[in-house]
Amino acid sequence: MDNLDKKPKTILCIPGNWNDRQEIVTKIAESNINDFIFAGMLLLNLKTNKGFELEICERDDRMRESFRYAGMVNRVSEDFLDEIDKHKYVIYLSAETGDIQSAKAIADAGNAILKSGGTGIKVETTGKAFTKSHWSELLSNFEESNLYQMYVVDSISNGKGMTYSCGMHNLGFKDSIVYDEEFQQSVNLISIFGYYQIIDKPQIKNGHTFSTDVDSPIFEITEEANQPYKGDELFENPFGMWKLKRKSNT
Structure with a gap:
């Protein structure tokens, strides 16, 4: 893993139908007894003593459209929107x-807010939205690999042969990019490579190779210097990006 001067920040967006700020404070306490409380500007995990910055904002008319776009991967319904x-x-x-x-x-912590009356959740630092039940299910039957589903989008394309992921920085890994491969094959490659990093935690270096199975093409792994989200405060990956390039048979 690269040495970072500053750790990345994950931001979760949770709209809800609370009547006022006091109701938010009360609902958090009532719905998370002995687990979480809202203290000052922090949501505090009482079991770990870890705090999370909590900001309360009034209604945002753009929220429905924002969730529609971020919910495409999970195919959220119109009723949910x-x-x-x-x-x-x-x-x-x-x-x-x-x-x-x-x-x-x-x-x-996000799930604690959902239990307190949140309607849905969006990972701002990925651009991926979930219903309350979907997010909660991923945590109630938790495995580390579930974090890939929660924090990573692996099917972003420029429509010109470039496919890449976004969100691996939330988990402490590089994102991945593939050029000049068929779209669905690229998505499959990026997905399997992402899960491989989370589950096996390999020490990957420039020049290593990867293949999805013994009968599939072999790809060389190198550093990608030009991240598509370079300069984007939410989406740029400070750990970097891996480029997967098919090795020739010669």
């Missing part, structure tokens, strides 16, 4: 992450 549109307040949770443990910790 209608519920999002009824929100009166929006809670933003944020914390330094960049590793598996802290990504799981803020995921649990």
